Amino acid sequence: MDHIKAIAFDLYGTLFDVHSVVARCDEQFPGRGREISTIWRQKQLEYTWLRSLMNRYVTFEQATEDALRFTCRHLRLDLDSEACKTLCEAYLRLQPFPEVPETLRELRRRGLKLAMLSNGSPHSIGAVVGNAGLRGEFDYLLSVDPVRVYKPDDRAYLLAEKAFGVGRSSILFVSSNAWDATGARYFGFPTCWINRSGSVFEEMGQTPDWQRGGLDEMLSLFDSGAAGR
Amino acid sequence: MDHIKAIAFDLYGTLFDVHSVVARCDEQFPGRGREISTIWRQKQLEYTWLRSLMNRYVTFEQATEDALRFTCRHLRLDLDSEACKTLCEAYLRLQPFPEVPETLRELRRRGLKLAMLSNGSPHSIGAVVGNAGLRGEFDYLLSVDPVRVYKPDDRAYLLAEKAFGVGRSSILFVSSNAWDATGARYFGFPTCWINRSGSVFEEMGQTPDWQRGGLDEMLSLFDSGAAGR
Numbered sequence: 542m543d544h545i546k547a548i549a550f551d552l553y554g555t556l557f558d559v560h561s562v563v564a565r566c567d568e569q570f571p572g573r574g575r576e577i578s579t580i581w582r583q584k585q586l587e588y589t590w591l592r593s594l595m596n597r598y599v600t601f602e603q604a605t606e607d608a609l610r611f612t613c614r615h616l617r618l619d620l621d622s623e624a625c626k627t628l629c630e631a632y633l634r635l636q637p638f639p640e641v642p643e644t645l646r647e648l649r650r651r652g653l654k655l656a657m658l659s660n661g662s663p664h665s666i667g668a669v670v671g672n673a674g675l676r677g678e679f680d681y682l683l684s685v686d687p688v689r690v691y692k693p694d695d696r697a698y699l700l701a702e703k704a705f706g707v708g709r710s711s712i713l714f715v716s717s718n719a720w721d722a723t724g725a726r727y728f729g730f731p732t733c734w735i736n737r738s739g740s741v742f743e744e745m746g747q748t749p750d751w752q753r754g755g756l757d758e759m760l761s762l763f764d765s766g767a768a769g770r
Numbered sequence: 771m772d773h774i775k776a777i778a779f780d781l782y783g784t785l786f787d788v789h790s791v792v793a794r795c796d797e798q799f800p801g802r803g804r805e806i807s808t809i810w811r812q813k814q815l816e817y818t819w820l821r822s823l824m825n826r827y828v829t830f831e832q833a834t835e836d837a838l839r840f841t842c843r844h845l846r847l848d849l850d851s852e853a854c855k856t857l858c859e860a861y862l863r864l865q866p867f868p869e870v871p872e873t874l875r876e877l878r879r880r881g882l883k884l885a886m887l888s889n890g891s892p893h894s895i896g897a898v899v900g901n902a903g904l905r906g907e908f909d910y911l912l913s914v915d916p917v918r919v920y921k922p923d924d925r926a927y928l929l930a931e932k933a934f935g936v937g938r939s940s941i942l943f944v945s946s947n948a949w950d951a952t953g954a955r956y957f958g959f960p961t962c963w964i965n966r967s968g969s970v971f972e973e974m975g976q977t978p979d980w981q982r983g984g985l986d987e988m989l990s991l992f993d994s995g996a997a998g999r
Binding site for chain 1 (some may be wrong): 772816817819820821822823824825826827836837839843844920922923924947952953956970972973974975981
């Protein structure tokens with residue numbers, strides 16, 4: 542892995558647990574937290590893809606709020622403006638997965654440059670990373686907002702190549718989202734899929750270069766003498 | 771509604787019932803038909819959106835087969851090549867919703883030009899419409915295949931405007947898929963959302979001009995003296 546100089550991480554679902562909003566949802570709608578969180582996340586993704594295709598970008602915060610409104614209408618739950626605000630703000634206080642902080646520090650000790658490359662807005666990324674006390678671990682926090690299109694559009698992945706200033710084949714891309722790992726691999730990043738839940742990968746003509754059950758398991762890729770792929 | 775000269779219909783889910791494949795799925799995997807059909811359809815849509823965003827078009831038949839393979843792996847069901855072929859072919863023999871044939875004939879009697887505008891390939895559209903005996907009701911069967919991108923990209927909707935040769939404001943677009951109705955409305959088509967199941971509309975900044983519970987209920991829009999929107 543000597544050829545890898547830098548790592549770009551996805552945020553939502555990869556370093557931070559999107560379902561950590563379940564507890565907030567449960568407070569507003571007792572017993573419905575898991576159901577709300579699942580549909581909300583699915584719709585949030587759909588809205589980023591569909592708005593990209595329609596060339597009708599809105600910020601990730603707006604897509605997140607829109608997805609929550611859809612979810613509550615779909616489930617016939619009454620969402621007042623205060624509950625909406627409370628739940629959307631929960632997306633700014635996502636919890637990192639337990640192994641994430643120490644793994645990031647270890648990767649930095651090994652001399653790798655690190656970036657976040659996220660669909661989130663600069664404000665969202667800064668808040669989530671800052672609230673978790675991880676701002677110092679990243680060389681770059683990259684949002685798709687300047688290009689106004691969401692992953693898996695190539696223009697989003699290009700942001701990481703430009704920021705690091707090295708060729709894409711020297712940048713490892715890490716995501717738990719199989720569609721994101723697929724897009725990154727088509728773009729040309731060597732790609733590691735973090736599969737914490739024993740899921741199956743998407744069927745879109747790509748497979749990840751590596752698959753790991755947690756971020757810490759990725760460290761072995763950088764052990765001296767580790768074989769290539 | 772005198773300004774409407776032509777109507778473009780979505781195929782999958784709008785004129786034809788995608789869940790009419792449930793029986794075929796049940797034959798292959800007893801008791802699992804509904805579950806397979808639901809995930810299969812969701813993934814089929816996701817793959818059309820994601821491949822469009824990644825600029826990695828494959829035909830609708832290929833996306834459909836890929837989605838079925840994902841679905842069966844996800845559900846830990848063993849899909850052999852014969853079952854895969856049988857189930858994918860079921861997508862060529864979808865049933866029209868009961869009110870569809872007579873409604874199409876009535877719209878033609880009223881002098882409207884009709885087109886199908888579908889994500890399906892020319893082969894798929896021709897097979898589905900032909901197997902249902904409805905080929906004669908359409909002036910145009912339009913596939914996104916020539917532009918190699920799926921709805922809701924503008925280039926897909928443009929195919930209908932070009933085929934009819936009239937301005938988009940004179941073309942009524944009809945879909946049961948709320949994301950499709952959203953895209954059509956952003957494009958500039960007056961849009962009718964067919965909502966047979968009491969669903970809620972998407973939250974992407976548009977609402978349909980009309981909402982009807984079935985295709986037959988759309989006819990009243992063309993009664994003489996019917997008010998505008």
